[in-house]
Amino acid sequence: MKDYKLIAEKLFPKCKLTIEELEDKYPARNLPQGAKVTRVAPSPTGYMHIGHLLVALVDRRLAKQTAGTFYLRIEDTDKNREVEGAIKVVIDSLNYFGLTPDEGEAEHGKETGVYGPYKQSDRLSYYEAAAKYLVENNLAYPCFASTEELEKMTTEQEAQKIRPGYRGKWAIWRDKNDEEILAALNEGKQFVIRLRSNGDFENKIKINDVVRGEREMSENDLDLVLLKSDSYPTYHFAHVVDDHLMKTTDVVRGDEWLPSLPIHLQLWQAFGWSPTKYCHLSPIQKIDNGNRRKLSKRKDPEANVQYFNDAGYPAQALIEYLLNLLNSNFEDWRKANPATPNTEFKLDVTKFPVSGALFDQNKLDDISKNIISGFTAEQVYDFSLEWLNKFDAEFAKTFSANPEYTKAILSIERGTPNGRKDIAKWSDVKMEFSYFFEPFTPNIDEVKSLLVGIDWNNIVTACAKMSEQYDINDDKDTWFGKVKNIATELGYSTNGKEYKADPTKFKGQVGDIAKGLRVFITGRTISPDLHQIMKVLGKEKVVTRLNAFK
RNA sequence: GGUCUUAUCGUCUAAUGGUUAGGACAUCACCCUCUCACGGUGGAAAUCGGGGUUCGAAUCCCCGUAGGAUCACCA
Numbered sequence: 001m002k003d004y005k006l007i008a009e010k011l012f013p014k015c016k017l018t019i020e021e022l023e024d025k026y027p028a029r030n031l032p033q034g035a036k037v038t039r040v041a042p043s044p045t046g047y048m049h050i051g052h053l054l055v056a057l058v059d060r061r062l063a064k065q066t067a068g069t070f071y072l073r074i075e076d077t078d079k080n081r082e083v084e085g086a087i088k089v090v091i092d093s094l095n096y097f098g099l100t101p102d103e104g105e106a107e108h109g110k111e112t113g114v115y116g117p118y119k120q121s122d123r124l125s126y127y128e129a130a131a132k133y134l135v136e137n138n139l140a141y142p143c144f145a146s147t148e149e150l151e152k153m154t155t156e157q158e159a160q161k162i163r164p165g166y167r168g169k170w171a172i173w174r175d176k177n178d179e180e181i182l183a184a185l186n187e188g189k190q191f192v193i194r195l196r197s198n199g200d201f202e203n204k205i206k207i208n209d210v211v212r213g214e215r216e217m218s219e220n221d222l223d224l225v226l227l228k229s230d231s232y233p234t235y236h237f238a239h240v241v242d243d244h245l246m247k248t249t250d251v252v253r254g255d256e257w258l259p260s261l262p263i264h265l266q267l268w269q270a271f272g273w274s275p276t277k278y279c280h281l282s283p284i285q286k287i288d289n290g291n292r293r294k295l296s297k298r299k300d301p302e303a304n305v306q307y308f309n310d311a312g313y314p315a316q317a318l319i320e321y322l323l324n325l326l327n328s329n330f331e332d333w334r335k336a337n338p339a340t341p342n343t344e345f346k347l348d349v350t351k352f353p354v355s356g357a358l359f360d361q362n363k364l365d366d367i368s369k370n371i372i373s374g375f376t377a378e379q380v381y382d383f384s385l386e387w388l389n390k391f392d393a394e395f396a397k398t399f400s401a402n403p404e405y406t407k408a409i410l411s412i413e414r415g416t417p418n419g420r421k422d423i424a425k426w427s428d429v430k431m432e433f434s435y436f437f438e439p440f441t442p443n444i445d446e447v448k449s450l451l452v453g454i455d456w457n458n459i460v461t462a463c464a465k466m467s468e469q470y471d472i473n474d475d476k477d478t479w480f481g482k483v484k485n486i487a488t489e490l491g492y493s494t495n496g497k498e499y500k501a502d503p504t505k506f507k508g509q510v511g512d513i514a515k516g517l518r519v520f521i522t523g524r525t526i527s528p529d530l531h532q533i534m535k536v537l538g539k540e541k542v543v544t545r546l547n548a549f550k
Numbered sequence: 551g552g553u554c555u556u557a558u559c560g561u562c563u564a565a566u567g568g569u570u571a572g573g574a575c576a577u578c579a580c581c582c583u584c585u586c587a588c589g590g591u592g593g594a595a596a597u598c599g600g601g602g603u604u605c606g607a608a609u610c611c612c613c614g615u616a617g618g619a620u621c622a623c624c625a
Contacts, residue, residue: 043625078624147623163552164621192623201553218553228623235625259554259620282556285618292617324574328563331574353563355556356618363562363575373588413587420587483584514584526586 002178008135010185011142011193017129026115026245035068037249040094040101041239043075044086048093048305050284050295050359051254054322056099058252058281061347063102068249072104073242074119077232087119093305097315098343115246120238127233130241130271131193131226139270140226142191143173144184165222167197174223193227199266207261210250210279211352220262236260240267248276255280279349284325285356295359302359312387312426316342317368324367327351338374369421377410380423384410387426395430398437405536409436412532420528435522436537442523444549450519454508459516460549462486466517467546472539476531487513521545 029037038059042052063070072094076082091107094100103113111118134140143166145153150166157164173181174196184191199219207215226237233241243251258280268275283294286302295303302308308318320342324330333345372380381403388396399406410433413420422432451459465486474482484494487510493499499509518530521542527533534542 041625045625075625081624143623150623158551161551190623212555215554222621225623230623232623234623239625254619255555256619257625283618294618325562328574331562335574357562360561360575366575422587480584509584511584518585524586528585528587530584 002138004136004138007142007178007181008132010182011135011191012128012132015125015128015132017125019129019133022126022129022245026247029069029115029247031069032067034066035249036062036066037069037071037247038063038252039071039073039104039243039246039248040252041073041075041242042090043078044082044090046083046086046089047297048089049297049303050305051281051303052090053093053097053099053305053318054281054284054326055252055254056094057097057319057322058279058326058347058349059250060099060101061343062250062252062279062349064343065346069102071113071115071246072101072106072118073246074105075235075238076119076121077228077235077238079230079232096309097305097319120233120242123238123242124231124233126245127227127237127241128231131233131237134195134226134270135193138196140193140195141174141176141223142181142185143171143194143223143225144181144189144191145172163201166194166224167222171223190229192225192229194223195226195267195270197221197223197266199262205262205265207265208278209258209261210277210349212280212354217259217262220266222263224263236263236267240264240271240273243276244268244271244273250277250279252279252281255282279352282353282356284359286359292356292358294356302361310391312384312391312428313364313368313424314371314383317364317371317424320367320371321364323347324363325353325357328353365424368424372423373414373419373421377407377414380410380414380429381407384426384429388429391427392430395434399429405436408536409433412528412536435524435527436533440523440541440545442548447519447523447549450525451516454512454516458490458492458507459513459520462490462513462516463520463546464550465489467543470534470539470542470546472535472542479531479534483514483517484510517546520548 029035031037040052040056040059042048060070062068072090074087074090087105088107091105103111103115104118105111117123131140135142145166149172153166153170153172154164157170171194173194197220199221201218201221203219204216205219207217209215224236225234227233239251242248261278265275285292285294286300288299297303305318309315320330320334323342323345327345327348329351330342330345334342337344375383385396385400388399423429448456466482469482469486471478487494490513491507492513493506493509495509499506514530515525518527519525521530521534521537537545
C-alpha cells in the first residue's frame with residue numbers, strides 16, 4: 001500500500017502551506033464583466049527581445065480595451081541565465097514604449113499590486129505547496145534518476161527509433177514503492193518532482209487558441225519535471241500555478257509554446273482549475289541564407305528593442321509598426337485618423353496573422369517618417385537633442401548652441417500640407433541639417449562635381465550677383481524674381497518648357513542657376529526650400545557662402 | 551525522424567465558393583516644381599505544384615513540395 005501523504009511529507013518536510021491556504025491568499029479580482037487580466041513574463045536575461053515587446057503590446061491593449069489589468073511577472077527560475085540589472089532593462093523598455101504595467105514587479109525590488117510576489121524566485125514556497133498537493137494525490141512523484149541514466153534512456157530510445165522521453169515503462173521512478181523512495185531520500189540523493197502523466201499519445205484532444213481557433217493535438221504522455229532538483233519550478237509548472245493564482249484570464253505568448261499546450265492543459269486539469277485562454281503570436285522573422293528564421297538574439301541586432309532606441313526611432317514608430325503587423329487594417333485606420341493616439345485603435349485578436357512576418361525596415365522607416373513629419377519643430381528639437389546627447393555629444397553641442405536658430409531650421413516646410421518626410425530616425429538629423437552649422441567649408445572639387453554640365457563661371461557670377469541683391473526681407477516671389485533676372489542676364493531661360501522647346505536659344509534654364517545657388521549655400525543638390533534656408537541662415541552667412549569661390 | 555503548423559505581388563497583407571485577385575511599403579515612369587521631398591496619375595509585380603468536389607475554387611478535400619515551430623532539471 002502506498003502512502004502518498006507520507007511521501008509528500010518526507011519530500012517537503014518544511015512545507016506547511018496547504019493548497020487551500022495558498023488559494024485563499026489570492027482572492028478574486030474585482031473587475032467588470034469581461035475584463036481581461038494579462039501579463040508579460042520575461043526572463044531576466046538583460047535583453048528585451050522585440051517578441052517580448054509584441055507580447056507586451058498585445059497584453060496591454062487587451063487589458064485596456066476591457067478595463068482589465070496588465071501586470072509584469074519576472075520568470076527568474078533559471079539561475080544560470082540570470083543577469084544583473086536585467087529587471088531594470090525590462091521595466092525601462094516597457095516604459096519607453098508606453099507599455100507600463102498596471103501592477104507587478106517594479107524597480108529596486110519593489111512591486112505594486114496584491115497578487116504577488118511577482119518574481120518567481122520569491123514564490124518557491126508556493127510551488128512547493130502546489131507540488132506537495134500533487135504528490136499527496138498521486139498526481140506527481142519524485143524521480144531520483146541521474147543525468148547518466150536519463151542519457152542512457154534517450155540513447156536507447158533513439159537506437160530503437162521510438163519517440164524519446166521519460167514516460168511509461170521508461171519512467172523508472174514512476175512506480176517505485178515507498179521503501180525505495182524513502183531509501184533514496186535517506187541516502188540524500190537529489191530528486192526532481194515529475195508529473196504522473198495520464199495522457200495517451202494516441203489520443204487527440206481539442207485545444208483552443210484565440211488566434212488559430214480549435215485544433216487537435218496529441219495528449220501529453222511525458223512525466224515532465226515540475227520542480228527541478230534545486231527546487232525551482234520549470235516553466236510549465238510555474239506558468240499554471242502563477243497564472244491561476246494571479247487570476248490571469250488570457251495568456252499571450254510566442255507560438256513556440258503551442259506544442260506544449262497539451263502539457264499545460266493537463267496541469268490545469270490535475271489541479272482541477274479552469275485554464276486561461278491562450279493567444280499564441282507568430283514570430284518576427286528575417287531571411288538568412290534564403291531561409292526564414294526567427295529574429296535571433298545572437299545574430300540580429302534588430303532583435304533587441306534597444307537597437308531601435310539607439311538608432312533613434314520614436315517609440316511610437318515601432319509600436320505602430322507592430323500594430324500594423326498584428327492587424328493589417330491598422331494602416332487604414334491611421335489614414336482615416338491621422339491625429340488620434342494609436343491607443344484608440346481597437347486590436348482584434350482574431351485578425352492576428354498565423355504565420356511569421358519578415359521584419360521590414362522600409363515599412364518601419366515609412367511609418368516613422370510619417371509620424372515625425374507630424375511632430376512640431378519643438379518636439380523634433382527635443383527628441384533629437386536627447387538622442388544626440390547620448391550618441392553624438394559633439395554635434396549635440398553645435399545643435400543646441402542656439403536653440404532658436406535650430407528650431408527655425410527644423411521649422412522649414414514643417415507643419416504644412418506638403419510637409420517633408422526626410423527624417424525616419426534621430427540619427428538622420430545630423431546628415432540632414434549639418435550645412436546649417438559652421439564650419440561650412442565645402443571642397444571646390446566636390447562642388448564642381450555636383451554642378452557638372454553647368455558653366456562654372458556663370459554660376460560664380462550668378463552667385464556673386466545674388467549676394468549683392470540679396471535682401472533677407474524679400475518674400476518668396478520677389479526673391480525668385482531676382483533669380484530669374486540673373487538667369488536672363490546670363491542668357492538662361494526662365495521657363496523650363498520654353499527651354500525644352502528649343503535648347504539652342506539658351507545657355508541653360510533657371511533651374512541650373514538655382515542649382516548653383518543651392519550647392520554654394522548648402523553644399524548639396526538636395527535640400528528643402530532654398531528661399532527659406534537662406535532666410536534662416538541669415539544674410540551674413542549667405543553672402544559669405546555665395547562668394548566662397550569667387 | 552515524430553508531432554504540430556503555414557503557403558496570395560520583392561515585403562506586410564485583403565478578398566470567409568462568383569472581384570478585371572484589392573491596399574500599403576519598396577520599385578519604375580510621368581505630372582507638379584528652383585532641387586529634393588511631399589502630393590497626384592499611371593506601370594510592372596502574386597494565388598507553390600498536381601489531382602479532385604462544384605455550373606463556378608485563392609477559398610473546400612486529397613497527395614506532393616517548400617518553409618516554420620517543437621521534441622531539456624531553458625524559458
